[in-house]
Amino acid sequence: MGDILKDLVDPAELVAIKVGGESAQFKLDRTVTVGRKRHFVRKNQPQISLNDPLIAFVQGKLAHYLGEWHYQNLTILNRTSVNGNPLQKGEDHLLKNGDIIRIQRGSEQMIFIFLLRFAGELAWKKLPLRTEQAVYHIYSHVRRDLPISEEETPDKPADHHALIRYIYGHWQVEDVQTERGVYVNQRRVDGTMVLAPNDVINIGDTVFYFAGDYLAYNHTTFREHDLQIHIDHRSVGSFLKRRLLLKDIRLSIEPGSMVLILGGSGAGKTTFINAITGYEKARAEIRQGDRDVYEDYSRMKYEIGMVPQQALLRGDDTVYMTLTNAAQMRLPAGTSSAERRQRVDEVLALFGLTPVKDELVDKLSGGQRKRLSISVEFVSDPSFFVLDEPDSGLDGVMARDLMEQLRKIANQQKIVMVITHTPDRVIDLFDKVIVLAKNSQHTGQLAFYGSIPEARQFFGRDTMEDIVLAINAKEEGGEGLADHYIEAFREYRKTSEGQEAVQVAKKKRVKGSTDADEIAHTRRPAQVKIYLGKLFRLFIHEHDWVLLPLSAIISLMVAFVTGKSLFSNMERLQAGAFALVCVCIWNGFFNSIQVVCRERAIIKREHRAGLHISAYIMAHMIYQAVICLLQVIISVAIYEWYGIRFPDTSLVTGNFLMDFGLTLWIITYASDLVALMVSCIVKTTTSAMTVMPFLLIVQLVFAGIIFPFNGGVAEVVENLTISHWGTVAICAIGDYNSLPSHALFASIYQFRSIPEVQEIVDYIQSSDLRMKMDVLCAQQMQKPLYAGTLLNILKSWGVILLIGLVCIVIGTISLEFIDRDKR
Template sequence: VQELAVTVDHGRKTLLDEVSFPVGEKTLLAVVGPSGAGKSTLLGALTGQRPADRGTVLYDGRDLYRDYAELRQRIGLVPQDDILHLQLTVRRALAYAAELRFPGDTAPAERHARVEEVIGELGLTERADQPIHSLSGGQRKRVSVALELLTKPSLLFLDEPTSGLDPGMDRSVMHMLRGLADDGRTVVVVTHSVLSLDVCDRLLVLAPGGRVAYYGPPGDTLSFFGFDQWPEAFEAFETERERDWAGQYRGSRFHRRYIEDATVRPYAPVPGGAGAGEVPSGVPAPPPKAQSWGGQLRTLVRRYTAALAADRTFLAIMVALPFVMGAMARALSEGSLNPESTLNVLLILCVGGVLTGAANAVRELVKERSIYRRERAVGLSRSAYLASKVVVLGTVTVVQAVVLTLVALVGVPLNVPDGKGVLMPALVEITLAVALLAFTAMMLGLLVSALVRKEEVTMPLLVLLAIVQVVFCGALLNVRGTPVLEQLAWLVPSRWAFAAMGATIDIGTVAPSEKTADPLMDHTVTAWLFDMGMLVVLCLVLGIAVSRLLRRHEPVVMRR
């Protein structure tokens, strides 16, 4: 690591300040420091999640940022948040991860053998068929590490792996990391815990401002600072702001031995090889052949379907919602669609379609953000990921919409003046309109999920979405001819679905009023196809927008 520097606010604030250090193989390095010292920033720079503004990260003489496409397969990263589908069992989660991460020509038997090998290596054999959500914090962290070890990375990073664990579990996790380093890996762990630093080979202490206050053996750290306990040292970082921690270290024997001398040796010129700090000669090995786009899509669809099927709460809501909304619409029909009930029935169908679609999708991207970010870093296709969501959620949503419409209208006289819709039977056309509305609302839910930062804010936004659909659909207000209101309604899916259903039943004749005297609701093929076509256009626009928003959550080095 050579002179990494990261600044924000146009250079006015420094997060990392000329950080340099070497890490060898079979080494366990812990990174500690007070809050705001730049530990997470350093981790982002070392893994390519957020490359440094200046400086280089050389991995076996290769520039990480330049050769990221190849080196990312040799780097494992366990973020603080879980990168697992908690509903799946340990073995199934690892099996799906192996399918996504292994080269496309890997034999299934080879993947299975590697999964079983990692399960045994991490001591998870007895828990292999247990759902991940039922595991303890330490066991869950072991599964996260196991997932990263599938591809046999030689460099493993962990962000706060012992956060929230009791001292015993803390010690257990650190000893596990010690064992992984002894097996030949380089392990770098960012931590707030100082309970088990004695098992590490090297300790990097960052002072406020992102400067190196110490790098060397953990046992010499406190004596170097002049303290007996770690709390005293951390308190000093906060209170002695004027103390030149980095300068004190640069003038010490530790800096000369563990940084200056150790940095020269790995990059010393060798006969026929590269010069100091240069990339070795020869053509870099190409990255392993990733799984094809279709293969990724099939794996993602199977994994997502399995995760949803294991979520009993989601299944209960998914089954109950269309029946409840359909029963409400049926009750409001008063036995048939008449001038008094028609608007109410179509309104409930619109609200039901929007709720079923948006409720399915509004949490799906934000709750998997850590998973997506990590899998994207190791080669996951963004479009395959989004397509898997659309395929699975779209299928669920369309089925719900069909059930909703049939519960509401089967056996209910629609009283269409000529007895049929504009192209097909009236019930079929209404079902298609509700299904397409629900699908569009699902895409809108994915957009919200891609926009928000926290899962907790999705439910209030879902309520807001439902209210907007009610206001702008055209059942309560006359949106046609009202400046601004009419233009805003063009962006609301329920406006077009309501108009399509109105065109099907010739609502201007069945329930004549100022609100239904709308060309979009004319009982003509042109009006119906235009309304349905606008829903398709909205779907496509929303899909493009979601894809662009997903890009924001990818490693920065992949966007360059």
């Protein structure tokens, strides 16, 4: 029967703290007695034996009855109280999580803290309290396996946060609007409460013991979600010569921590954050709980919020639509529209962006753009944030306001890591600091990791800026002590008392489904829809439609040059076809030559957050197909309005204008895809506009109209150009081989200034010889390439589209490697 009851007992924990001494932890999974250790008696030893004369040999008993833990006092040799209430001998007390049992005799005191869940043998940590700092943030995390109180709901987690302030010669604790409350000796704090030595503070599931000049605390919650970092090295370079950027960095960061990343120029700060977020992989193991960031990157990237130094946002979009698109991309696929809108509104309110939600991003101030950039990452509620100089370019007030927003994020059980070059103005908001130093071989290494007070004590410096000066090289204006502190910290971690061991857990990956496995994020079709909506919104509201009037002007110029008799003879048709093809190619190139490269940095950020490159390209392909169609419709309408006389016959659709328009659209669209490929490959708009004239020249020269080619490499290139096959398609639908040719008569006519030749010209024009000459000349000028057959038309269309599709595949593959772009 006892074994059965034992199996039903959830292990609890009893923490014993000797005032002025060390702490001990005991696992409770059955009824146990508490007492003083008997040195010469082996039998009847208490299960919890303490070698302290304050404790009676039989002090008390902890028992589990019907799902509840009880403590019974069994002695009169000292004074026992629970949460300040005296407990007489034989009296029993029902225990709750965080209850404090005090054993006192005179000035001696032993404190027992009861915890409802056993969290393992975790070392308690000490936080020295410096009166000159004046303010400390302390916090906890809601542990999901504990019962939820009546006033707290599962969808409304508490924000456990308190301040420890030194004021008027006393330390006091202040509740920062938590829902579950801050308790001192199990009495809820109403506003503020002055602390006395040996007080016990409970915030959520974290217990703080106030010793007067330091806090001891047990960060026991969410240990399985620590960010564990083990970087062996990160290097760059070629096979023959490599440069080591980082090496030997091992640390663990708990949820709810706001961590400062400190270091001089070239110490590897940006390399470090790129390595831990999986953006630039190192030889490392980066884990959060049982998930490996590198191996599970397809899922873990949704848990990472990376905010770059530059606010990589589309300036021609509104604040609200920027966040809406981010929510569409990053929230789970099953999220409803109402839930997305609610999340967007919550994030807007949290970061103070509601008043400017309808403003264009380009119209925002520097601070607002920074907050919007953070909001884009926060909308998906990732588990840890990394920010590269978020306060750069901001004044002190704006920087403070931004950092306080980050503190609020950390208080929601997130890990927030920040690089900043002005840390001292906001140092009170940080929990810990990572100091990276560049050793004598110019490799970044860990010079310190711990709390802010511990960093000051370790380096013997009062400010973070002084710490940076200490580790900077002498030629950089520093003291050149990097190697010294790197080695000192290596020893410090081994020997310093009260420090948590910094190591990476070598856990095996858990097989089977997890919550992360079950969450389906936005798939390709949904992403195509999202980006299509963005592109068409910009087309309507941001004047991207200006391309259409430009196409109309160019089409009117071509109509004027080719004249109304475009389809009257071979020469006019071939020349006119070439002119029409040039217009289509120009329109296609101009449409998309810059669309990708101008926002390449934004695409890189979004790709890291889950954007499928194929979905992004497909959205552009659909959008550009519509733009090309509108351009062709306008062009055909202008040609019709101008009075160009079109043939009546049609080999494909039964309507010549339909055949003609479809041909122009295929040429324009294929050219658009070629330009889209270029925009995917090049990295800047300057490079794109440099390549564009070269592409146009290739299309002009190798069309086979200006310079006919007969074999060789030139003919191979000719068969790979859109201009060549576009001319073939237009000549085929215009039935080139059935038209007359004026070539022979034109060659005679150009010499009409000679009297004898003028007589011949007059004779030809006054008889039916002119017609016979045109027919005979046409028979000689016929080209099988321009045959007006259905098969020939479809062949030319197919080749043109194939060229475009091959190019877009190349462009898509190229863009898939966008994460390799240099920072």
